[in-house]
Amino acid sequence: MLKLAIHDDLLVILSDSVATPGADTTYLATYSDRIACRDALVVGCGAGLLALRLARRGVRVRALDVNPEAVRLCQRNAVVNDVSDGVVATATDATTATNLGTFDLVISNPPQLPAAYPASGASWVQLANDGGAGGKDFIGWLCENAARLLRPAGVLLFTHFGFLEPEATAELLRRDGFEVRVEYALTKSAGILSGERLARLGTPITEYGVYIVEARRPALPQETKEWTTTGASTK
Template identity: 40%
Template sequence: MASTALTAGSLPDGLMALPGVYRPQDDTRLVAEALAQEPLTPGAAVLEIGTGTGALALQAARRGARVTAVDVSWRAVATARLNALRQRLPLRVVYGDFASAATSSRFDLVVSNPPYVPAAVLPMRGPERAWDAGPDGRAVIDRICTSAPALLRPGGVLLLVHSGLCGAQETVERLTARGLVADVTTRTFVPWGPVLRSRRAWLEQQGLTPAAEELEELVVIRAQYL
């Protein structure tokens, strides 16, 4: 979970967020920069998993893509729909789990800033679902890796951002095992935010971070289904 506000100029301005909806931060900015580098032909099919405010989905829609955005939070779905209306951009926003919401389609591009913060308990409701992802932080990441071949068209690309606490190499290996060509394309470090600071002792006990760590590594992974 990054700690500073979004500053990426490539994202639509004037986004709003209903209470309890994850606001774009450094992790969103990183994957937005990666998205800006991907060639998107008009009408390209794009899926965003865990859309939140819809920031990434709207970035793709602004470039002429046909975008489906999925989230398990009704507040996030409402927020993304409102932002699409405010931006006057076409956006299909679906409530539910991505594995069932997008089963009938394949996409040229799948982008996600999923929950990835290690947590003792995997939340079933509340705003924590936007960032807490089980004891190793991989509850959603691993499902995306497993589902990627079914979601992507041949030649399609997955862009995924998460914390180095979750193990970037494990993500690359899981995607490679599923037949994708995967690599870490971006690494950066940001100050720990309030969520990580609040569970420092637990993270140290789990061996997920050294004592007195102050910076969180964020990684963007690009994987192509050939």
């Protein structure tokens, strides 16, 4: 069954077979307005809200999702919102894809719940939340591949649930030379699906904070020098 949602004048068609954008996705979409970029990679595009928001301001977007229905829905929503020229959506697993290219921005609202148990027979919507046994596998992949996917001075931008220790993730990125900021976004209540999965982590959680991690790859030495001579800070 198809449904409709409005986000800041964007019309988003939704489907029962694609995860519905939640408050964390909408917050991340709005936050992305702060990032100046020419092109972006959306990892886990879902219905396309992140891609639509970026394309509306002229960013060239490559959108990926393992769910073929999500890709079709993202493309359909791009047409509905008259940004189809700026969005290329592909059904693929980003973690195994090769030759994705490099971008000014890599953005994701990654899966961050312990994996569905049992995984066999899980729906696409359930699988969209699978972050591995401890919930952090996909975040780990994003951090490990950020330097490969970003141009110098490019930004990795993603949501991070509080119970997965966003500051620890930020510290790992800093060790790799990234300039990182972590910002509280909102608090979510644990629903039926998330509550059951979170119970496996050993601590009952009824609600949890959602944070935004913004990590900027270092600029090339000559770019840093140019910024310094003009009086602008690279921090």
